[in-house]
Amino acid sequence: MHGLVGALRSYAWGSRTALAQLCGRPVPSAHPEAELWFGAHPADPARVQIDGRDESLLELVDSDPERELGPVAGEFGGRLPFLLKILAAEEPLSLQAHPSIEQARAGFARENHTGVAIDSPMRNYRDENHKPELVVALDRFEALAGFRDPRRTVQLLRALDVPELSQYAELLAAQPDSAGLRTLFTTWIALPQASLSTLLPKVLDGCVRYLSEARPGGTGKEFVPEIRTALELAEAYPGDAGVLAALLLNRITLEPGEGLFLDAGNLHAYLRGVGVEIMANSDNVLRGGLTPKHVDVPELLRVLDFEPLDFPTVTPEQVSDTVFRYHTPAPEFALSRVELAADAAPVPVVKAGPVIALATAGRVKLTQGPQELIVESGHAAWISAADDSIHAEAIDGPAQLFCAAVGED
Incomplete structure (x- = not known):
């Protein structure tokens, strides 16, 4: 290593x-x-x-x-x-x-x-x-991340109460599936600049109005994060059709x-x-x-x-007191998070490589037999397939380590 x-x-x-x-x-x-x-x-x-x-x-x-x-x-x-x-x-x-x-x-x-x-x-x-x-x-x-359920997107578009959005909301309401999302997204992302320059300010006015009504004592709080994000994106990228597209996506x-x-x-x-x-x-x-x-x-x-x-x-699977594993279908990678308590005994983290072990908090000591390697926060260790039986422990306080490996079968 x-x-x-x-x-x-x-x-x-x-x-x-x-x-x-x-x-x-x-x-x-x-x-x-x-x-x-x-x-x-x-x-x-x-x-x-x-x-x-x-x-x-x-x-x-x-x-x-x-x-x-x-x-x-x-x-x-x-x-x-x-x-x-x-x-x-x-x-x-x-x-x-x-x-x-x-x-x-x-x-x-x-x-x-x-x-x-x-x-x-x-x-x-x-x-x-x-x-x-x-x-x-x-x-x-x-x-x-990812297209929201189109039925909820119809609710969001209607909640903005912008007349210029009505035709688009009804288009999606009539076909609340992937085909409807494709049609609406393609229409918005390819709008001529003149049409976008007319529609987008109206939509943003609706967003401001929605947020004002969502203050304490107001109504319509369901889509506050989504609406606020659209306004933030419009400020960063004025006149960009991506602001409209963002209204179709899950806010996470x-x-x-x-x-x-x-x-x-x-x-x-x-x-x-x-x-x-x-x-x-x-x-x-x-x-x-x-x-x-x-x-x-x-x-x-x-x-x-x-x-x-x-x-x-x-949501990670807790596989031991210290190790949390993130499962995905990707064959190229697997990721685990290791939470190392201060003054705790070394824990096994790698049986065999190739692995990249990345410290994201504290200082970590990796050991392989008599060999030791100190990994500072923001740094990592390369563990080849020729290396095995790697243990980790925190030094000078608690630490966090992410271990990246090839995906599991």
Whole structure:
């Protein structure tokens, strides 16, 4: 096992405080810090600390996949199949979805054939992989995720009491299913700018009116979080059709330790919060709005799943006094959270790799026989398939550790 240093990614929606505080660096940071990548993705691999030097995790795995990955090397083409991140959102991320593996392979080949550079900002597909993902909240985490039951969306649209919305509410009421959602979403996301500039201010006026009536002593409190979110998005992205689309999605709040799983085709936007995120080893994103980045509505429509999604939250299974496991259907990854009490005896956390063990609070000592490794908050350890029987204990107070591994059968 070796120390692992994450690759820091700076995006405009990131935080100047969250990642710096978690990693024990000065606050505020010079730039918004959005993500720490702990993985072997070619775009930004983490660095393994070996004998006083740093080596790319991607290069380490490529040099000996059998040793580093073990039996799963053949199953995943000699590549680490998951990417682990810490995500810190101060502002909303883009309205987006991820492709299935078949869609990713076809899109990657198509963009290669048409000559779109792999690092072009106009590129949709940067690899051939799908991107199911799980985020676990480290603090209160807000998100839009999946299309809401259309019957409830009809109630929301009617509650706004905006005459210009009536035709859309009745359209969905007449077909309250995935086909109706597809029709309404496609209509809104593709509205000509002149039509959007007329409709959106009316909708926002309705939102303000709704919230004023929802004050103490008022009525209509059912959709307050959804309506408030629409107003916040409109302030951040004025004139963006994604504000209308957000009214169709589930509004979700995760408390620390709760998870959210999103499979291919699920439309979503993370709004704010800090979380541990694990996904298949991919950077494929199809955006539909709420971003200055490349938006490709036709390609987004090609991959979207319009089936209404029940709240896709994941409650972990407590498998011991200290270990909580998050179950998902993704074969590429499995995630566990380990809560380490101060002065408690070491607990087994890894039988065999490949595993990335990430400290998100406190300091953790990992041991393998006589070997010891101290993992500070915001840092991680790379545990290869050649390593086994790893134990963890907190030092200098309680600690928290996330262990990312290949998915279970």
